[in-house]
Amino acid sequence: MDGNQIIEAVMKTTEEVFENMISMKVKGESYKKEILIPEEHLTAMVGFVGSYMGLAAIHCSKRFARRIIGAMLKIDSNAFTDEDIRDVLGEIANMIAGHFKAQLVESLQTHENVFEQSVPSVICGDGYETCTATEAPKYCVMFQTDIEPFYVELALKKNGETEREGSVF
Amino acid sequence: MDNKIIKDLLVRSVEGVFQKAMISAVVTNGSSELLFNGKAYYTATIGFTGHWNGLLCFQCKETLAFQAVSTLLKTDITKLGQKQVQSGLGEIVRRIGEKFESSFSGLDNATKEPFHMSVPSVILGRNSHVLASRMDSAIEILLITQGELLVVKFILKEGKRNRGSNECNRLN
Numbered sequence: 062m063d064g065n066q067i068i069e070a071v072m073k074t075t076e077e078v079f080e081n082m083i084s085m086k087v088k089g090e091s092y093k094k095e096i097l098i099p100e101e102h103l104t105a106m107v108g109f110v111g112s113y114m115g116l117a118a119i120h121c122s123k124r125f126a127r128r129i130i131g132a133m134l135k136i137d138s139n140a141f142t143d144e145d146i147r148d149v150l151g152e153i154a155n156m157i158a159g160h161f162k163a164q165l166v167e168s169l170q171t172h173e174n175v176f177e178q179s180v181p182s183v184i185c186g187d188g189y190e191t192c193t194a195t196e197a198p199k200y201c202v203m204f205q206t207d208i209e210p211f212y213v214e215l216a217l218k219k220n221g222e223t224e225r226e227g228s229v230f
Numbered sequence: 231m232d233n234k235i236i237k238d239l240l241v242r243s244v245e246g247v248f249q250k251a252m253i254s255a256v257v258t259n260g261s262s263e264l265l266f267n268g269k270a271y272y273t274a275t276i277g278f279t280g281h282w283n284g285l286l287c288f289q290c291k292e293t294l295a296f297q298a299v300s301t302l303l304k305t306d307i308t309k310l311g312q313k314q315v316q317s318g319l320g321e322i323v324r325r326i327g328e329k330f331e332s333s334f335s336g337l338d339n340a341t342k343e344p345f346h347m348s349v350p351s352v353i354l355g356r357n358s359h360v361l362a363s364r365m366d367s368a369i370e371i372l373l374i375t376q377g378e379l380l381v382v383k384f385i386l387k388e389g390k391r392n393r394g395s396n397e398c399n400r401l402n
Contacts, residue, residue: 108277108285108348116277116349147361179277179348180285180385186358192316195349216349 062168064200067217070168071202074160075119075213078153083133085206089213092203096212098122103147104184104191105154111176113165114220115197117158119150121211123185126150128208143185151181157213235337237369240384243329244288247322248298248375257372257379271295272315273353273360274323280345282334284385285362286327292354294378295319312354320350326382 062070072089079087103126106118121129123146130149131138158178165175184191193199197218203210245253272295275287290298299318300307327347335344353360362368362385373380 104353106275106277106351108279108351110277110279110346110348114346114348116351118351151362177279177283177346179279180283180362180387182275182277182285182287182360182362184273184353184355184358184360186355189353189355189358192313192352192354193320193349195320197349218349 062165064198066168067200067215068202070161070164071157071200071213071215074157074164075202075204077160078156079129079204082153082156083129085129085132087204087206087211089202089204092201092212096120096201096214100124101185101187103150104189105147105150105181106184106191107151107154107158107181108179109158109162109176110179110220111174112220113175113217115176115195115215115217116193117154117161118191118214119154119157119211120191120214121150122209125206125209125211129153147183147185151183155181161215233369236384236386237371239330239333239337240369240371240382241373243326243333244371244373244380244382246329247325248380253373253375253380255374257374270354270356272319273355274319274350275353275360276320276323276327276350277348278327278331278345279348280343281341281388282345283387284345285368285383286323286330286385287360287383288323288326289360289381289383291378294376294380297376297378298322316352316354319352323350 068091075089076087079085101123102121103123104118104120106116108116126146127138130146155178162175193216195216197216199214199216201212201214203212241256269291271289271291273287273289275285277285295315296307296310299315300310302318324347331344335342369384371382
């Protein structure tokens with residue numbers, strides 16, 4: 062997969078997850094600027110490792126997260142807690158990574174399990190920035206919705222680089 | 231697996247990376263939430279998966295983050311930029327994970343490679359929290375190093391690999 066194909070796979074994957082799980086049509090476009098969400102927001106991340114390794118993350122405002130989770134669970138958006146929000150957003154990040162894996166397997170024409178996903182984590186607050194501390198190429202897609210945009214980031218590299226060893230200090 | 235054994239291994243892994251002499255105390259009662267409240271701090275996280283599945287993260291204020299990365303890179307602290315610090319913290323959390331894995335595989339005789347680590351991510355926040363799903367209980371350890379607090383959080387689950395797409399069914 063080249064960079065454009067990865068971006069397209071992220072778009073397709075996220076569109077599928079949102080359409081199937083939330084019945085929401087979203088439209089993605091490649092995004093190369095800094096992600097700015099000017100209110101309390103959340104980032105759900107899931108790492109993965111195997112013959113490919115990296116990280117998938119979804120960034121959105123808390124308001125948007127409440128709306129999509131309300132739509133997903135078919136309950137009023139005030140009827141659930143912050144814990145529900147972080148659990149479900151973590152699952153959405155997990156699903157995006159899982160669907161992306163299916164696309165990657167298909168493009169590689171392999172039956173190999175290209176990666177396994179780790180436990181999702183969620184960051185919430187109104188003043189933070191995230192950075193993937195790796196040389197892995199990063200891809201970001203902004204998705205437009207009827208409510209407001211959200212962002213999906215993916216860092217992906219082929220596993221095979223020599224890991225450094227030893228004590229730091 | 232006993233949480234006490236995991237905590238001990240984790241403390242030793244952190245000490246191994248931060249050098250034992252730098253860790254002056256392991257705090258047995260204290261709240262990371264209160265100590266970080268309102269202050270800018272870094273969180274470095276790394277996920278791992280395999281026979282064991284989970285997440286490792288450590289948190290510290292900017293001062294300690296810069297000191298640690300300055301020592302790691304053998305660079306004058308005043309010459310460090312934020313990108314270098316983020317990258318250095320990612321490397322540190324990866325090394326803590328490696329040390330833990332190495333000690334852990336000695337205990338878990340049935341598994342020579344208990345897990346593989348994914349790529350690290352680093353968060354700089356002032357008013358933010360890093361959380362896992364409520365289904366995953368985290369072990370939290372507070373350490374004092376160079377007079378600064380270092381918080382280590384760890385989630386370790388056996389056997390259940392996270393396959394992503396399969397989770398769709400559960401939420402339907």
